[in-house]
Structure formats: structure tokens, C-alpha cells
Amino acid sequence: xxxxxxxxxxxxxxxxxxxxxxxNRLKKKYTVYIFPVRFLLNGxxxxxxxxPFSYELRKLMIREVFPxxxxxxxxxxxxxxxxxIKYFPxxxxxxxxxxxxxxxxxxxxxxxxxxxxxxxxxYILKIYRFNPIKAKRLPISASHxxxxxxxxxxxxxxxxxxxxxxxxxxxxxxxxxxxxxxxxAVKIIKENWSVIDKYATAQDETIKILGVKFPRxxxx
Numbered sequence: 001x002x003x004x005x006x007x008x009x010x011x012x013x014x015x016x017x018x019x020x021x022x023x024n025r026l027k028k029k030y031t032v033y034i035f036p037v038r039f040l041l042n043g044x045x046x047x048x049x050x051x052p053f054s055y056e057l058r059k060l061m062i063r064e065v066f067p068x069x070x071x072x073x074x075x076x077x078x079x080x081x082x083x084x085i086k087y088f089p090x091x092x093x094x095x096x097x098x099x100x101x102x103x104x105x106x107x108x109x110x111x112x113x114x115x116x117x118x119x120x121x122x123y124i125l126k127i128y129r130f131n132p133i134k135a136k137r138l139p140i141s142a143s144h145x146x147x148x149x150x151x152x153x154x155x156x157x158x159x160x161x162x163x164x165x166x167x168x169x170x171x172x173x174x175x176x177x178x179x180x181x182x183x184x185a186v187k188i189i190k191e192n193w194s195v196i197d198k199y200a201t202a203q204d205e206t207i208k209i210l211g212v213k214f215p216r217x218x219x220x
């Protein structure tokens with residue numbers, strides 16, 4: 001029987017236990033291709049408060065969690081090139097279809113499926129003929145984890161790590177971001193804490209169009 005590829009296009013910023021669970025499920029049946037999204041301006045990746053970790057750091061997180069796994073491939077080909085406005089409107093823009101071409105040219109299998117737990121994203125993947133399978137969204141949110149990390153960086157969480165400041169209602173008492181991130185990815189985040197310090201108090205320089213976030217810089 002011919003092998004089937006599973007395409008996982010995602011932000012993975014940061015890599016969480018939910019992402020780990022999804023990949024573990026997929027690799028039982030498929031060859032897994034992971035595509036952490038990138039936004040490039042003049043050949044350099046744009047990072048923001050919403051997208052703090054570079055592609056290389058996200059790739060390192062995945063590799064550390066899945067060391068020497070020959071059934072998992074990580075690709076930089078889910079890449080948007082500035083000016084990002086050229087990808088709009090989706091479907092009608094020929095540049096939006098180039099993203100599909102970049103991704104499909106990465107895989108060697110003739111058959112493939114794609115994964116998302118978001119029904120809107122599933123509809124979009126279906127339009128672009130990525131053959132999405134039906135799946136439920138897992139409860140761990142990378143965006144929420146990012147905010148927990150930023151809150152620690154700005155001193156919201158107490159230094160003894162056993163109690164949590166009540167200054168922010170959204171932060172549950174005792175909730176710790178390390179519990180929601182694979183141990184090896186936690187290590188990488190802590191080793192690169194300067195990235196967190198850089199964006200913890202920064203404005204979110206992104207623009208949201210049709211439910212998709214893009215860096216504001218390089219959009220036009």
C-alpha cells in the first residue's frame with residue numbers, strides 16, 4: 001500500500017503538548033510533514049508579539065520533542081513573502097495558490113491529507129484541495145500559553161512559582177505554562193528567554209484579515 005502523507009500547517013508558536021499529541025496521532029498512520037508558518041520580508045523572517053519564536057527555534061522544539069523520528073519531516077515551505085497583501089483575496093489571488101504549490105512540492109507521497117481542529121480552517125483547506133480530515137480542536141491554546149509566558153516575564157507570576165498574582169483575571173491561580181509545553185520545548189524557551197523579554201511588553205504588530213493574522217510590517 002502506498003504511503004499517505006499528513007500535512008500539518010500551523011503557527012506552532014510556541015510548540016505545545018496539544019501539538020505533540022496531534023503529531024503523535026498522525027504518525028501512527030501517516031508520514032507527517034510539519035509546516036511552521038513563516039513571514040519573510042527581504043529574505044528575513046518577521047517576528048512579532050503574536051509570532052515571537054523564529055522558524056528555526058520552532059523547528060528545534062519539534063526536533064527535541066521527536067528526536068531521530070524518521071517519520072516526521074519539518075519544512076520551511078509554508079512561507080508568505082512580502083508584500084503580504086498580494087495573497088488577498090484568498091482563492092482568487094494566484095499568489096495564494098502558490099502557497100499550496102510550495103507545500104505540495106515538499107512531499108514525496110502521491111496521496112495526502114491535512115489536519116486542523118478548526119472548522120473554518122478545515123473549510124479553507126478543503127477549498128485549496130488539501131484534503132482535510134475531520135478532527136476536534138484540542139483544549140490547549142498556544143495563544144493562551146504565550147500570554148502566560150509573557151505574564152511571567154513581566155512579573156505577574158510570583159518568583160517562587162507556586163502562586164500567581166491576581167492582577168490579571170485571565171490567569172487562573174496556579175496555572176503554569178510549563179505544564180502545557182513539552183519538557184524539551186520548555187528548556188528551549190527558557191534558553192531563549194531574551195525573545196520573551198523582547199516581546200512581553202511590545203505592541204502586537206499584526207493585522208487580522210478574514211480571521212488570519214499577518215505581520216503589519218511588510219503587509220503593503
